[in-house]
Amino acid sequence: QVQLVESGGGxxxxxxxxxxxxxxxxxxxxxYGMGWFRQAPGKEREFVAAITWSSNGSTYYxxxxxxxxxxxxxxxxxxxxLQMNSLKPEDTAVYFCAADRWRQASQSGSxxxxxxxxxxxxxx
Numbered sequence: 001q002v003q004l005v006e007s008g009g010g011x012x013x014x015x016x017x018x019x020x021x022x023x024x025x026x027x028x029x030x031x032y033g034m035g036w037f038r039q040a041p042g043k044e045r046e047f048v049a050a051i052t053w054s055s056n057g058s059t060y061y062x063x064x065x066x067x068x069x070x071x072x073x074x075x076x077x078x079x080x081x082l083q084m085n086s087l088k089p090e091d092t093a094v095y096f097c098a099a100d101r102w103r104q105a106s107q108s109g110s111x112x113x114x115x116x117x118x119x120x121x122x123x124x
Contacts, residue, residue, distance in 0.1 A: 002026040002113045004097045009118030012087055016122070020082040022097030022115055029078040032112070033057070035105030036071065036082045038093035038120075045096065049082060050106040060106050065091075087122045094119050 008020040020036070035050035049071040051057040059071050070083040080097065097115035098105050105111065 002099070004099060004113055004115035006095065006097050006115045006118040009095060009120045011121045011123065014087060014089055014122055014124050016087050017083070017085045018087065018120060020084065020095055020097075020118060020120075022080045022082075024078045024080070024097075024099060027099065027101075027113070030054075030075050032099040032101050033103050033105035034071075034073055034080040035098040035100065035111070036080075037096045037098055037108060038091075039096070039117075040093040043093075045108055047106050047108065048095070050100075050104050051080065052104060053102070060104065084120070087120075089122045089124045092120060092122050 003025045006022045033052050036048040037045050038048050039045040050060045051071045055075045068086045073080045094117040096117045098111040099113040100111050
């Protein structure tokens with residue numbers, strides 16, 4: 001079965017960096033746009049970043065993270081990454097990896113598969 005396994009979350013001070021990874025299995029990775037979403041307590045899940053299926057895929061970002069976060073993928077390893085720099089307390093959330101076959105993976109309603117999530121906590 002399809003599995004998306006996130007790692008790399010944790011506790012960091014404001015201004016710090018974290019790198020999230022999402023290892024995919026059970027699917028043809030090169031057919032899937034990959035994305036990251038996040039959900040803070042009491043809030044709805046929101047889009048963070050996405051990358052299309054090719055090895056040098058087009059990238060898309062939420063305005064709130066543009067210039068601070070970078071999404072990338074390694075198709076040979078079936079893994080997508082989210083490099084998060086200049087972290088702010090408002091970035092605190094559970095971060096979810098998402099896979100969307102032949103689509104951009106930026107709309108939560110069209111996502112085919114979700115990971116279980118990894119907690120990111122940014123202290124002030």
